[in-house]
Amino acid sequence: MTHTGDVIQYRVFPTEAEQGFNRAIRRIVTAVREILRAADLPPGELAAVGIGCAGPVNPRTGEINNPYTLSGWNHCNIVEPLERELGVPVCLENDADAAALGEFYFGAGQGAESMVMLTFGTGIGGAAVLRGQLYRGVAGEHPEIGHVTVAAEGAACYCGRTGCLESIASGTALAAAGKKFGFGSAAEVFAAAASGQPEAARVLQTARAAVDAAIWTLVHTFLPARIVLGGGMVEAHPGFFLEPARAAIARATQIPRDYITVAIAQLGNRAGLAGAARWAMLRAQPEQKHHSEVP
Numbered sequence: 644m645t646h647t648g649d650v651i652q653y654r655v656f657p658t659e660a661e662q663g664f665n666r667a668i669r670r671i672v673t674a675v676r677e678i679l680r681a682a683d684l685p686p687g688e689l690a691a692v693g694i695g696c697a698g699p700v701n702p703r704t705g706e707i708n709n710p711y712t713l714s715g716w717n718h719c720n721i722v723e724p725l726e727r728e729l730g731v732p733v734c735l736e737n738d739a740d741a742a743a744l745g746e747f748y749f750g751a752g753q754g755a756e757s758m759v760m761l762t763f764g765t766g767i768g769g770a771a772v773l774r775g776q777l778y779r780g781v782a783g784e785h786p787e788i789g790h791v792t793v794a795a796e797g798a799a800c801y802c803g804r805t806g807c808l809e810s811i812a813s814g815t816a817l818a819a820a821g822k823k824f825g826f827g828s829a830a831e832v833f834a835a836a837a838s839g840q841p842e843a844a845r846v847l848q849t850a851r852a853a854v855d856a857a858i859w860t861l862v863h864t865f866l867p868a869r870i871v872l873g874g875g876m877v878e879a880h881p882g883f884f885l886e887p888a889r890a891a892i893a894r895a896t897q898i899p900r901d902y903i904t905v906a907i908a909q910l911g912n913r914a915g916l917a918g919a920a921r922w923a924m925l926r927a928q929p930e931q932k933h934h935s936e937v938p
């Protein structure tokens with residue numbers, strides 16, 4: 644990708660984490676070199692490499708700490724070997740943070756001073772970009788917005804609490820709630836509700852209230868200029884998520900609500916690529932940074 648966000652070359656290959664970390668490093672190095680050759684660019688034109696990876700990751704050390712979906716890579720440092728092989732700065736970010744940066748720079752967050760992004764898919768991810776900077780909590784981690792409590796008597800969450808946004812409004816949660824009534828997936832719940840099936844409609848009503856409560860909490864906590872909603876479920880049912888988000892903001896009396904806009908993410912699963920690449924470039928070339936963009 645160029646500095647202006649134009650994608651010059653694009654490759655997709657499976658992670659195959661189970662085949663070992665060293666093999667993955669070799670494949671990434673090979674892919675980067677192939678991309679440069681295909682784009683007819685000399686290796687010296689490579690400015691930086693950005694990585695958006697399923698978290699938890701440590702952006703400061705470059706270590707992946709994800710024993711669940713990347714078990715063979717747990718506690719592996721992905722930044723050091725790639726910097727050694729490729730000779731450029733390498734930047735590691737959590738995939739949700741990378742997607743938020745992508746939307747902030749090139750998508751639905753453009754022009755907003757501050758932005759909070761929520762991603763509704765199998766789970767629920769979140770990230771905040773405040774004045775051009777990724778908001779980081781302690782240990783470099785992003786906030787876990789999926790585990791904000793949205794219902795006093797809500798469904799049990801794997802985090803140990805009940806009533807989390809993720810335990811009510813994620814794809815996994817909708818499928819679990821729908822299963823009691825014979826639905827096989829979140830998509831089936833949506834389809835049944837659309838055809839007037841009352842149990843499916845009730846499941847969705849609970850999820851809708853959870854989205855409303857979460858947005859209420861987020862706008863009062865961060866007071867962002869823009870809320871960006873993304874992920875597979877939002878792509879499939881944008882109105883279902885937009886409506887409660889806007890309704891929550893419209894009820895707010897203690898904040899300048901008219902300055903807050905809600906938008907649907909624009910970049911799909913390319914947001915993470917664009918954000919990771921842009922972020923790596925900004926960090927690699929300090930002379931090009933705008934002051935407010937310094938990580």
Ligand SMILES: [Zn+2]
Binds near residue numbers: 804807
């Ligand atoms: Zn939870």
